[in-house]
Amino acid sequence: MTPVDCLVDGRPAQQVPLTDRGLQYGHGVFETIAWTGGRAQFWQQHLQRMQRGCERLLIPMPEPARLWQEVKQVTAGHTGPAVVKITVTRGDSVRGYLADSHSPARRIVCRFPWPERQSPAEGISLALCRQPVGYNPSLAGIKHLNRLEQVLARQEWRSTEFGEGVMLDQQKHVISGTMSNVFVVKDDRLLTPALSGAGVEGVIRGVVLELAEKLGIGPQVAPVPLHQVDLCSEMFVTNSLIGICPVKRFNGKEFASPGEVTATLIEQLADSLEQ
Amino acid sequence: MTPVDCLVDGRPAQQVPLTDRGLQYGHGVFETIAWTGGRAQFWQQHLQRMQRGCERLLIPMPEPARLWQEVKQVTAGHTGPAVVKITVTRGDSVRGYLADSHSPARRIVCRFPWPERQSPAEGISLALCRQPVGYNPSLAGIKHLNRLEQVLARQEWRSTEFGEGVMLDQQKHVISGTMSNVFVVKDDRLLTPALSGAGVEGVIRGVVLELAEKLGIGPQVAPVPLHQVDLCSEMFVTNSLIGICPVKRFNGKEFASPGEVTATLIEQLADSLEQ
Numbered sequence: 001m002t003p004v005d006c007l008v009d010g011r012p013a014q015q016v017p018l019t020d021r022g023l024q025y026g027h028g029v030f031e032t033i034a035w036t037g038g039r040a041q042f043w044q045q046h047l048q049r050m051q052r053g054c055e056r057l058l059i060p061m062p063e064p065a066r067l068w069q070e071v072k073q074v075t076a077g078h079t080g081p082a083v084v085k086i087t088v089t090r091g092d093s094v095r096g097y098l099a100d101s102h103s104p105a106r107r108i109v110c111r112f113p114w115p116e117r118q119s120p121a122e123g124i125s126l127a128l129c130r131q132p133v134g135y136n137p138s139l140a141g142i143k144h145l146n147r148l149e150q151v152l153a154r155q156e157w158r159s160t161e162f163g164e165g166v167m168l169d170q171q172k173h174v175i176s177g178t179m180s181n182v183f184v185v186k187d188d189r190l191l192t193p194a195l196s197g198a199g200v201e202g203v204i205r206g207v208v209l210e211l212a213e214k215l216g217i218g219p220q221v222a223p224v225p226l227h228q229v230d231l232c233s234e235m236f237v238t239n240s241l242i243g244i245c246p247v248k249r250f251n252g253k254e255f256a257s258p259g260e261v262t263a264t265l266i267e268q269l270a271d272s273l274e275q
Numbered sequence: 276m277t278p279v280d281c282l283v284d285g286r287p288a289q290q291v292p293l294t295d296r297g298l299q300y301g302h303g304v305f306e307t308i309a310w311t312g313g314r315a316q317f318w319q320q321h322l323q324r325m326q327r328g329c330e331r332l333l334i335p336m337p338e339p340a341r342l343w344q345e346v347k348q349v350t351a352g353h354t355g356p357a358v359v360k361i362t363v364t365r366g367d368s369v370r371g372y373l374a375d376s377h378s379p380a381r382r383i384v385c386r387f388p389w390p391e392r393q394s395p396a397e398g399i400s401l402a403l404c405r406q407p408v409g410y411n412p413s414l415a416g417i418k419h420l421n422r423l424e425q426v427l428a429r430q431e432w433r434s435t436e437f438g439e440g441v442m443l444d445q446q447k448h449v450i451s452g453t454m455s456n457v458f459v460v461k462d463d464r465l466l467t468p469a470l471s472g473a474g475v476e477g478v479i480r481g482v483v484l485e486l487a488e489k490l491g492i493g494p495q496v497a498p499v500p501l502h503q504v505d506l507c508s509e510m511f512v513t514n515s516l517i518g519i520c521p522v523k524r525f526n527g528k529e530f531a532s533p534g535e536v537t538a539t540l541i542e543q544l545a546d547s548l549e550q
Contacts, residue, residue, distance in 0.1 A: 006293055015290035016298060018281055018383060023291060023362075025422035026301035032370075057423065058430055085370065087298075090426075095307075095360065095387050097422065097429035097453055108293060112370050134411030135445070139423055146421035147300035147372065148332065148414055151365075154372035155333055170410070178372055 005074045006110040010066075020106060021099065022089030026145035028106075029053035030087040031203075034240050035075055035111070040084060041273055042240065043068075045203045050088065053142040059090050060105050070109040081114040083241060089145070115241060123246035123257030124163025126177070126237070128226075129153040133167045133175045133198040141201040154178045164237055166250065169198055174224040177237045180245075181205040182224075185234035185261045189218040204238040204269070211268045217261060226251070234259030244269055280349045281385040285341075295381060296374065297364030301420035303381075304328035305362040306478075309515050310350055310386070315359060316548055317515065318343075320478045325363065328417040334365050335380050345384040356389040358516060364420070390516060398521035398532030399438025401452070401512070403501075404428040408442045408450045408473040416476040429453045439512055441525065444473055449499040452512045455520075456480040457499075460509035460536045464493040479513040479544070486543045492536060501526070509534030519544055 006014055021027035031050055034041040047064050054061040071084055087108040093100045131153035139146065153167050164177040174193050176182055181202040183192045190212040195201055212219035229235065235247035235255050244266045248257035258266060281289055296302035306325055309316040322339050329336040346359055362383040368375045406428035414421065428442050439452040449468050451457055456477040458467045465487040470476055487494040504510065510522035510530050519541045523532035533541060 008293070013293075015292055017290055018283070018288075018385065020298065021426075023295065023298040024420070025426050026420055027423060027426050058427070083370065095358065097426045098433070099426070099430060101433075110293065132413060134409045134414065136409030136411065136424075137445075138407060138427065139409070144423060145299070145301055146423045148302060148419060148421045149411075151296075151300050151302050151372045151374070152333070152413065155374060158373070158376075170412075 006108065007070050007074060008108050009106060010070060016106065016108065017092055019092040019094070020089055021091060021093055022087065022106070022145050024093075025097065026147075027057065027099070028059065028087055028089030028145045029057065029143055030085060030145065031143065032240055033071075033084040033086065034081065035071075035084045036081040036273075040071055042203050042207065045206060046086075046240075049143060049201065049203060050086070053144060054088065054105070056139075056142055057090070057144060058099065059088060062088060062105055062107050067107065067109065070107065074109055074111040078111065083112040083114060085110050085112060087145070119163065119242045119245040121258075123248035123255070124237075125161060125249040126235075126247055126251075127157045127162040127165040128251050129156050129165040129167050129178065131156065131167065133169050135169060135197045137197050140198050141195050143200045150178045163245070168226055172226045174226055174229060175199045180237035180239040180242065183208065183236050183238065184224065184229055184232035185259060186228070186232045188261065189220060190261065191218065191220045191222065191224060191232075193224045194221050202238055203240055204243060207269065207272065208238055208244065208265060211265055211272070215264065215268070229253065234262050236262045236265075281383065282345045282349060283383050284381055285345060291381065291383065292367055294367040294369070295364055296366060296368055297362065297381070297420050299368075300372065301422075302332065302374070303334065303362055303364030303420045304332065304418055305360060305420065306418065307515055308346075308359040308361065309356065310346075310359045311356040311548075315346055317478050317482065320481060321361075321515075324418060324476065324478060325361070328419060329363065329380070331414075331417055332365070332419060333374065334363060337363060337380055337382050342382065342384065345382065349384055349386040353386065358387040358389060360385050360387060362420070394438065394517045394520040398523035398530070399512075400436060400524040401522055401526075402432045402437040402440040403526050404431050404440040404442045404453065406431065406442065408444050410444060410472045412472050415473050416470050418475045425453045438520070443501055447501045449501055449504060450474045455512035455514040455517065458483065458511050458513065459499065459504055459507035460534060461503070461507045463536065464495060465536065466493065466495045466497065466499060466507075468499045469496050477513055478515055479518060482544065482547065483513055483519065483540060486540055486547070490539065490543070504528065509537050511537045511540075
């Protein structure tokens with residue numbers, strides 16, 4: 001899973017300068033995109049999230065047409081699914097937190113092999129991470145490069161027993177997985193944690209919320225105390241590579257896997273993919 | 276202020292691989308060290324903080340003797356003061372938050388020119404930053420590479436009117452400057468914010484706390500509500516390059532600059548420098 005093909009500011013490269021603000025401070029954003037059927041799935045949604053992140057982090061957003069050109073370049077001649085990762089940093093600067101207002105953003109576009117291990121159709125078990133998520137409204141929602149909490153949470157298990165880990169905030173509310181968003185079904189309605197204080201607003205999360213709206217099964221976006229998960233009938237996690245992945249076990253509770261609502265959403269998501 | 280001379284894992288270089296976890300997730304720590312009089316000031320304290328940070332971030336701490344060798348190498352033949360920045364990241368890994376347990380840490384050791392603009396002896400004015408500091412006990416104290424809050428706060432002013440900006444937490448407690456620690460003097464006793472939920476435990480902060488202990492002027496390490504600063508007679512900020520820098524103005528309040536306690540501490544700090 002090392003990058004196969006990378007462009008840095010449009011040129012083939014495998015390195016960035018030490019002066020890059022992504023390296024120095026995590027001053028950047030990234031998108032992990034499923035490249036399947038010769039297309040970047042949910043490209044517009046990825047671009048929109050990147051745009052929102054760049055605005056909040058005061059990074060000049062690269063031209064979408066240029067990013068698209070570079071995605072096509074790293075995937076050219078590649079058949080079958082792949083992962084495309086786009087990182088945009090605030091570019092280079094001298095030592096110190098103040099960014100050079102004239103310095104352009106840096107674009108890093110890489111193709112990676114599609115993960116070998118697929119999410120099992122029968123669902124995964126989730127670990128409960130001890131590492132909490134901090135409270136940080138000013139950065140919440142953005143897929144930025146300050147990912148130490150997720151990094152520390154992910155080191156808590158190496159067993160293949162768990163497909164993902166769930167992170168809580170200080171008040172023991174479920175926020176997200178380490179690399180996914182979390183949904184539960186309660187009384188036939190879909191519920192997912194509000195991400196106003198922490199977490200990443202996943203692209204698939206947004207798509208699922210829209211699907212649920214159309215299906216008339218909520219959705220409710222609200223705080224989700226850990227103990228409330230016990231009262232739920234279904235649970236699943238989402239991200240751009242796994243799509244919707246049913247959960248069969250979490251925190252001592254077994255779920256229908258996939259449950260009815262989850263199965264319906266999986267089907268609807270497949271229909272909405274650009275084939 | 277671009278790096279003059281850098282070693283990456285012991286070899287002259289100006290770049291890191293795209294697979295570096297410092298770039299990908301901010302998975303690393305750094306130290307900014309004053310190189311004056313042919314010595315790395317407070318070298319042991321910098322090493323100790325780096326060690327604590329590495330332990331908490333699950334990074335194998337590089338051998339101090341090796342780091343010292345590399346610091347000597349980048350400063351060799353250089354007369355006069357300079358800035359040495361050491362960054363240690365979790366090294367390379369495949370895409371994904373899980374670190375490769377066999378992968379070594381990466382060492383980046385660079386020399387930078389000493390800042391041209393010195394802190395004025397008569398003190399500086401501080402801005403009050405709108406950007407808040409998040410609540411994050413699991414990362415508090417560490418000088419890690421997840422510095423987006425400080426980055427955003429530092430973009431709030433470009434005028435030379437302000438020498439530094441003060442950051443508050445969500446409860447309007449003073450936490451720190453964007454690149455410094457904050458001290459106030461109240462009733463002849465030294466007070467500095469507790470950093471259990473946010474902030475960086477600066478090396479000079481530690482030294483000043485020890486000096487204050489010896490002088491019998493506190494120190495008190497406790498939450499500092501913003502409104503309490505109005506009741507203080509002196510204020511100063513600290514970091515490894517400016518040492519102790521008196522504050523003459525903050526949030527509409529004027530301070531003696533330097534006040535008596537500040538002047539004494541400046542003198543004592545100078546005495547404790549390894550000449």
